[in-house]
Every structure is written in structure tokens, then in C-alpha cells.
Amino acid sequence: MGKRGGTGSQGGQPPETAGPKSTTGLPPSIEAAWGLRERPTKGPRRGLTLPQIVEAGVRVAVSEGLGAVSMGRVAAELGASTMSLYRYVSAKDELIDLMMDLAIGVPPEPDPGQGWRAGLTWFAQAYRDLLLQHSWMLRVRISAPPMTPNQIAWLEYALTYLRDTALTGSEKLSTVLMLSGYVRNVTGLEADITAAALAAGSTAEAAMLSYGQLYAKVVDPARFPETGKLIADGVMDQEDLPDNEFNFGLGRILDGLGALIDARREPSSEET
Amino acid sequence: MGKRGGTGSQGGQPPETAGPKSTTGLPPSIEAAWGLRERPTKGPRRGLTLPQIVEAGVRVAVSEGLGAVSMGRVAAELGASTMSLYRYVSAKDELIDLMMDLAIGVPPEPDPGQGWRAGLTWFAQAYRDLLLQHSWMLRVRISAPPMTPNQIAWLEYALTYLRDTALTGSEKLSTVLMLSGYVRNVTGLEADITAAALAAGSTAEAAMLSYGQLYAKVVDPARFPETGKLIADGVMDQEDLPDNEFNFGLGRILDGLGALIDARREPSSEET
DNA sequence: CTCTACTGCGTAAGTTATACGCAGTACTAC
DNA sequence: GTAGTACTGCGTATAACTTACGCAGTAGAG
Structure with missing residues (x-):
């Protein structure tokens, strides 16, 4: 397990999930689909966008079937790492929901x-x-x-x-x-x-x-x-x-x- | 990987799946459900029965939900080991099919x-x-x-x-x-x-x-x-x-x- | 009694989702 | 400028699973 041995100066709390806290009480996927979740403007430029990810997911699903849609596979489709997707999507189910909405x-x-x-x-x-x-x-x-x-x-x-x-x-x-x-x-x-x-x-x-x-x-x-x-x-x-x-x-x-x-x-x- | 270091004298092929080969061309779960698959009479006494396993599966599903139904959980319900179930059922999906039929x-x-x-x-x-x-x-x-x-x-x-x-x-x-x-x-x-x-x-x-x-x-x-x-x-x-x-x-x-x-x-x- | 087709099951491999936290980035405030 | 800090991507690690493989032992057949 990752013991804390670094010289890191911050060590802050990890973010809740993807994006800021929600106050709507809506299921996370629904919030994401409606584009709620105001994005802050601080840190590094983002490397991906939600739509990109969702499109990649659909692309995989269409060509290889739903079973092939794993976080790793979708990330690979974008040349990104698996975990980076979690900055945009709080869980795989959320990705699937968004894919559905896009395809519909x-x-x-x-x-x-x-x-x-x-x-x-x-x-x-x-x-x-x-x-x-x-x-x-x-x-x-x-x-x-x-x-x-x-x-x-x-x-x-x-x-x-x-x-x-x-x-x-x-x-x-x-x-x-x-x-x-x-x-x-x-x-x-x-x-x-x-x-x-x-x-x-x-x-x-x-x-x-x-x-x-x-x-x-x-x-x-x-x-x-x-x-x-x-x-x-x-x-x-x-x-x-x-x-x-x-x-x-x-x-x-x-x-x-x-x-x-x-x-x-x-x-x-x-x-x- | 399990290198062969034992004194075992046999080392035969593992059985196809659960039970003898099928000639009906039916999906395995369906065969099992209709009780096809004649059982041989040789080896050791069997410790479980298919109905027992399926009942255990349903019991788990009813009390803890479908998500709790794993091969390990069902085996534990019977006091057996996970892998022993595969002598009766060729895959988890087959178990689920049989559970459905029982519950229906x-x-x-x-x-x-x-x-x-x-x-x-x-x-x-x-x-x-x-x-x-x-x-x-x-x-x-x-x-x-x-x-x-x-x-x-x-x-x-x-x-x-x-x-x-x-x-x-x-x-x-x-x-x-x-x-x-x-x-x-x-x-x-x-x-x-x-x-x-x-x-x-x-x-x-x-x-x-x-x-x-x-x-x-x-x-x-x-x-x-x-x-x-x-x-x-x-x-x-x-x-x-x-x-x-x-x-x-x-x-x-x-x-x-x-x-x-x-x-x-x-x-x-x-x-x- | 031997042969051998079976049995249960331990071990291990292969997939996944995802928690955690580090190292680096780029606004913001001074 | 310079520091502070709220972010970013992502490597590492974990926790569940399903299931292939093969061993050691058992019991009917001959």
C-alpha cells in the first residue's frame, strides 16, 4: 500500500469524484448528462473532454460490442490512461448512461x-x-x-x-x-x-x-x-x-x- | 503456474465442462434445465446435487440480491468450495438460468x-x-x-x-x-x-x-x-x-x- | 485387486472497477 | 515576480470475480 514517503508539499484530499460537489440531489449520471457540474478554472489544462470520452465509448460499443467497453479500453481509444477518465466520469455506469444518451x-x-x-x-x-x-x-x-x-x-x-x-x-x-x-x-x-x-x-x-x-x-x-x-x-x-x-x-x-x-x-x- | 511435481499416476484430461458431452446442440443451460446429461456411475459419490446448488443460489438472490450471487457465495452457502460447483454447472450464466427456472x-x-x-x-x-x-x-x-x-x-x-x-x-x-x-x-x-x-x-x-x-x-x-x-x-x-x-x-x-x-x-x- | 472414470477442490491466472495519492501545472492574489 | 493552491493526468495497488488446470483420492467395472 502506498505509504506516504514523498516530499510532496500538499497532500490534499482527493476530489469527491468527477467534478465539484452537486447540490441538485440528482443521480450523478443525470447531472453530467445535463451539463450541470460547473467546472472550475484553476489547475492544468484538461486533456480530454466529456463528449470525447463518451464518443469513444460509443465507438467501442458499436464496433466491438458492449462487452468490450471497459474503462481501460475506452481510455486506450483516446490514448489516455485508464484512471484519467475518472476525472470526467464518476463511475463506469455513468459513462454508459452518457453513451446511451448520445446514441439515442x-x-x-x-x-x-x-x-x-x-x-x-x-x-x-x-x-x-x-x-x-x-x-x-x-x-x-x-x-x-x-x-x-x-x-x-x-x-x-x-x-x-x-x-x-x-x-x-x-x-x-x-x-x-x-x-x-x-x-x-x-x-x-x-x-x-x-x-x-x-x-x-x-x-x-x-x-x-x-x-x-x-x-x-x-x-x-x-x-x-x-x-x-x-x-x-x-x-x-x-x-x-x-x-x-x-x-x-x-x-x-x-x-x-x-x-x-x-x-x-x-x-x-x-x-x- | 502449477508445475507437475507430484507422483500422480494419471494426469488425465479435464472433463469438458459439467457432465458428459452433449449431442443435442442445445445451449448447455437448457440441457441442464431439462435434465438431459446422463450422469455416469463411476467415481466417488457426489457431494452435492444440481437442485441443491440452484436452490442455494436462489436463496442468496432472494436474501441478498442478484449482485451477491457469486460462485463463491453460493458455494459457501452449501459449505462447499467455489470450484466444486463447476462439476455441476458449466458457467455462472448457466446457474442463473437454472435459478430463473426454479423461481418461475x-x-x-x-x-x-x-x-x-x-x-x-x-x-x-x-x-x-x-x-x-x-x-x-x-x-x-x-x-x-x-x-x-x-x-x-x-x-x-x-x-x-x-x-x-x-x-x-x-x-x-x-x-x-x-x-x-x-x-x-x-x-x-x-x-x-x-x-x-x-x-x-x-x-x-x-x-x-x-x-x-x-x-x-x-x-x-x-x-x-x-x-x-x-x-x-x-x-x-x-x-x-x-x-x-x-x-x-x-x-x-x-x-x-x-x-x-x-x-x-x-x-x-x-x-x- | 487393479484400472480408470470420476470426485472435490487448491492454486493461480486473467479481467475489471476504482481508491489513493504523487508530481506537476496554471490561475489568483499579492 | 512569487507564493499559494486548486486543479490535472495517471501510476500503483486492491478487491472482487470467473474460471482453467491439475492433483489426490474414491469407488464401480472387470
Whole structure:
């Protein structure tokens, strides 16, 4: 252990974490994402910037997968030392949160003119495309409600499409969370299947076809008749093409939502 | 490194992993879960059993959280050594998969008499209760379609409720996946919020109330008007009570599904 | 009784995140 | 200028882990 044997004249306390103390009470990652944390102006010039680091992290995640994102790897990407990153980021999780926010990006401007259904469909599609592009995001465990700037922007974007409906605020929020959760689930499942099969050494297409055969090996149709029927019908094999799967669930959700929106419009006299 | 200095007379190859070679092509965890892997009858009496180990793992997860589940901790729980577990389990992930299957358990017998909607509602509720009981499961990253025995049993259970509808097999499967994914999402979000707030040092109730105040600190109502409205209305604060949130989304999904089921029944002449 | 396929498990290697504190830098105050 | 000091990057070290490897011993098979 590092005994104090130097001639160092200061020996001050180490800084709390990255940056000055926070008074907001927000989680550190969230503070960082919103650019709070005023930076002092004293000491040596800083060698890196937060955005640089986060970009490097995303670069690593995109090219080598989330598993390759270690503090050391990201630092190497920048030609810096591992520990230097901790001057900008208080923990690895914070880096990951920031990477997510960067990758999510600013959503395309909403166009409420097209109606809630078309709007939400587009929202879902855009989110899906994003996840397919940055499939490492599917491997990040979500552990808090969305609070970073771009996440909020997407939320806002979706809420805008619901503005002219008679849903309550709480219902709108629930709707958006349900929808984005759905998109994440379906896309993630699809990615997992593809990845597992690719790892087993087939092409993506052939891989998806073969999944049902694994089920067939294990599921006894006598004990699980309904599941057995699905397997026999080859449903597990093709998964019906990912996009169809996606659209089916999306359609159901929006249908259900539409029923409520319609019901709200007529009987009540809340406004208009 | 262990140089060979002993008088050992054998020096054979180490066994592949836990147990004999597999010929099924299934992922190792799945094989283990279904009890494939015939055990030989030679050598010394085994000191442990797979179920014992998996139970110990669940015990640790329940009482100390998923993060506490390490090979060493589980072994200690059994009074065994860390490495001895690898005679039963090929990797930690396999242990986790088996823990999941054990915790999921056998679902209650379905009663298709009550109709698909009541049935699926009960299914969702039962799954939700399970996740609330074993909240560590929410922290496990799902990385494959459900394939272990009890997972399949739950799937079968849900499919049974859809038996008498005119949905296609593919639609039924999508429906169940959508539903269980939804339950997992909502329950997980709820658990995350509670956990985060508890960590911040409030009681569960008070914690949930305070979440919206974090949003208020960060969201500029001018830039994000719709989101700002939600915050101002206190929607983020209460999250509308977890159960309401849960029931809202569930209702929407089932409504949407109902519309399709009804539509299928009338116009077509597929059966009956 | 011997052979040998097993067993539990000690040892050690390889990864990680990250606490701690040093040596140096560049504003600020005089 | 010159000192003081609040910073900087980063080397060193620690604490968890997972897991490969191989030894010493055990018990069914022949």
C-alpha cells in the first residue's frame, strides 16, 4: 500500500469524484448528462473532454460490442490512461448512461398534423431503427426511468402526438412507456435470437429458421399441447419475419389505445 | 503456474465442462434445465446435487440480491468450495438460468372456462406477483427466448387461454410474448424507481412521490412543453400508484387483442 | 485387486472497477 | 515576480470475480 514517503508539499484530499460537489440531489449520471457540474478554472489544462470520452465509448460499443467497453479500453481509444477518465466520469455506469444518451440522439421533429396513430407508429419505427443500429443498447440493463436530455426529447416527441387526445397525463405517460418498452422488447428478442444463432455458426436467415428445431427437441407435445402445435406448425421457426412480429404487437397496442381515445372523445364533455 | 511435481499416476484430461458431452446442440443451460446429461456411475459419490446448488443460489438472490450471487457465495452457502460447483454447472450464466427456472416455478393450472381475457389477466397478474416476490429476476438480463421447462409451462398456460380464439399460431405466440414482456417492463420500472428512491433514503411511498421533483429540476417546460405539463400536474410524482399503471397498459393491450379476436370471429368462416 | 472414470477442490491466472495519492501545472492574489 | 493552491493526468495497488488446470483420492467395472 502506498505509504506516504514523498516530499510532496500538499497532500490534499482527493476530489469527491468527477467534478465539484452537486447540490441538485440528482443521480450523478443525470447531472453530467445535463451539463450541470460547473467546472472550475484553476489547475492544468484538461486533456480530454466529456463528449470525447463518451464518443469513444460509443465507438467501442458499436464496433466491438458492449462487452468490450471497459474503462481501460475506452481510455486506450483516446490514448489516455485508464484512471484519467475518472476525472470526467464518476463511475463506469455513468459513462454508459452518457453513451446511451448520445446514441439515442435528438429525435426527428414531430409533426402532430398526421394524427396520433401515424405519429406513434413513426415514433416506434424510429426507435426500433435506432436500436437496430446501436444494438449494444439492447444489452444495457435499464435501471431507471428515462431522465437524460435526449431521452426526454423522445418522450416529448411522443407526447406531442397525444396532445390532442383526451387522455389524462398519466395515461399519456403510461402509453409512451408501454410503447417504448414494447419496441425494446421485441427488438431485443429478435437481436438475441439472431446473435445466438450466429454464434452457433449459421447465417442470420438460416439461424432464425433453426430455432424452432431446438424447441422441438425439448418440448413434449403431450405435456404441452398448445406449444407443441406451434412448433409443429413451424411458428417458432420463422418467427414470422421480424417486421411482421413487430407490427403485430404494435398494431394491437395502438388498437387498444385507439379504443380508449375514441371512448374518451364522445361521452364526456371535458373540453371543446 | 502449477508445475507437475507430484507422483500422480494419471494426469488425465479435464472433463469438458459439467457432465458428459452433449449431442443435442442445445445451449448447455437448457440441457441442464431439462435434465438431459446422463450422469455416469463411476467415481466417488457426489457431494452435492444440481437442485441443491440452484436452490442455494436462489436463496442468496432472494436474501441478498442478484449482485451477491457469486460462485463463491453460493458455494459457501452449501459449505462447499467455489470450484466444486463447476462439476455441476458449466458457467455462472448457466446457474442463473437454472435459478430463473426454479423461481418461475410451475404455473397454476389454467382454467380455460373463464375466457381468454380473464385468463390472460390472471396470467399477467400471476407473473407480476412472481416478479414482485423474486425481484432479483428483474435484474437478470434476458438473452434468449424462453426455453426452460417452467418457462414453457407458463407459455403453454397462456396459450391455453387463447385456444378457442381464431388467432393464428404466430399471433398467439406474439401475444404471449408481448404480454409477458409488458409485465416485466412495468414491474421492473416500478422496482427500479422504488429501489433508487430507497437508496436515496426515503421510505418506499415517500420515495415514489419525490421522483417527479427530480424531473422538475431538469426539464425546461419551454423546451419540453408536454413533458412539462406532466410534471406540473404531478403525474411523475405519484406514477398513479403502481397497480393502476399496470392495469392501464394491460387493459389497452387486451382491448387491442379483443378487437382482433372479434374481427376474426365474424367475417371469416374458418371453423365452426 | 487393479484400472480408470470420476470426485472435490487448491492454486493461480486473467479481467475489471476504482481508491489513493504523487508530481506537476496554471490561475489568483499579492 | 512569487507564493499559494486548486486543479490535472495517471501510476500503483486492491478487491472482487470467473474460471482453467491439475492433483489426490474414491469407488464401480472387470
